[in-house]
Amino acid sequence: MDRRKIKDIFCYGMTLAGVFLIFIFALLILYGLYSLRNTLISVLFPFLASFIIAYLLNPLLEFVCQKNISRSVGIFIIYLAFFLTLVLLSINVIPSLMGEMQKLLVKVPMYSSQIQQFIVEMQQDYHRFNLPDSIRSVIDTNIDQFQGLILDLLEGFTETVINLFSHIILLVLIPLLVFYILKDLENIKRFIYKMIPHKYRGRVRAAAEDIDKTLGAYVRGQIFISIFVAGMVYVGLLVLGVEFALLLAIINGVTNVIPYFGPIIGAVPAFFIALLESPLLALKVILMITIVQQVESHVLTPTVFGKNLGLHPVIVILSLLAGGSFFGLLGLIFAVPVVAVIKVLFKHLRKNKFI
Incomplete structure (x- = not known):
């Protein structure tokens, strides 16, 4: 074997070893981030939320600044409008919501007792039948597991509410x-672009504008649709006489941003609250939410979005499963926008022949 061939083999071996080490290092970083995800989320949450809010408010600020108003004054005007809106909400909406949450916390033990009584009645009903011991044992086990699941959900909801107020x-x-983000947004953009080599700056700017166009339309459209769904569900629950209508409507609005699974997740609390009142009321609630979702999916969504993000349903479901597994509810909410951004990035990388 000549020296050139030995040198080539050595180079290939070192390259493979380097790629392997980089891969291992990346896995270790991802594992470390996953291990510290709860801490990172709690620490980074104010900054992440601030960037998202600033991103959503920036088009409104740009519109205000077109009237020859400085960004600082424009931000003050937006804050003043927000403060007045908050005052109006504080007069009616926020006290009602707080009252419903307090009432729900008081009623959680009673609901738990009702669920336990329902489970006991189920056990008594099926014990009347002459079932084999093996089948009866399986049913008993599943009923016990179902009871534990319901109680865990109720306790988890209570803890979530308490944690929300503890981090207020x-x-x-x-x-x-x-x-500060809105005030210095242009400076932040210029600083980021200056860090990019000049020959790639135009391509990065084009990709950023494409991401902003895709993501901005999706996020703002979802917020508008969620407000619509929450409002319609609130009116429907009030008409049907369901308790905690405001809280349940907000849950429906928040979960509506999750594709496919969101409407189901949002309907579950309303269904169980109504079911504890009467099975007929629960059926009416499901029918009402179904009608609202049909209007949203067949009328409102096509009008607001015009076209979707171009993501295959399988990709959407996989991203939801991954986001929910790693980051819970926040993962479910942000999974699809993140995948949409990745898709745009890949499109520009292929366009510029980087991959």
Whole structure:
């Protein structure tokens, strides 16, 4: 074997070893991030929320600044409008929501007792039949597991509400962070672009504008549709006389941003609250939410979006499963936008022959 061939083999071996080490290093970083995900989310949440809010408010700020108004004054006008809206909400909506949450926390033990009584009645009903012991044992086990699941869900909801109020101080930072991000957004963009080599700057700018066009339309459209769904569900629950109508409507609006599974997740709490009142009321609630979702999916969504993100349903479902597994509810909400951004990036990388 000549020296040139030995040198080539050595180079290939070193390259493979380097790629392998980089892969292992990347896996270790991902594992470390996954291990610290709860801490990272709690620390980065104010900054992430501030960037998202600033991103959503920037088009409104640009519109205000077209009237020869400085960005600082424009931000003040937006904050003033937001403050007045918050005052109006505080008069009616927020006290009602707080009252419903307090009432729900008080009623959680009663609901738990009702569920346990329902399970006991189920056990008594099927014990009347002469079933084999093996089948009866399986049914008993599944009923016990179902009971534990319901109780865990109720306790988890209570803990979530308590944790939300315990971290309310962090939310004070968000308006301050949003102000500075909006005020210096152009400087932030220029700083980022200056870090990119000049020959790639135009391509990166084109990709960023494409991402902004795709993501901005999706996020703002989803917010508008979610507000519509929450409003319609709230009116429907009020008409049907379901307790906690405002809280349940907000849950429906928030979960509606999750494709495919969101409407189902949002309907579950309303269904169970109505079921504890009467099976007929639960059926009416499901029928009402189904009608709202049909209007949303067949009328409102095509009008707002015009066209979807171009993601295959399989990709959407896989991204939801991955996002939900790693980051819970936040993962479910942000999974599809993140995948949409990745798709746009890949499109520009292929267009510029990087891959």
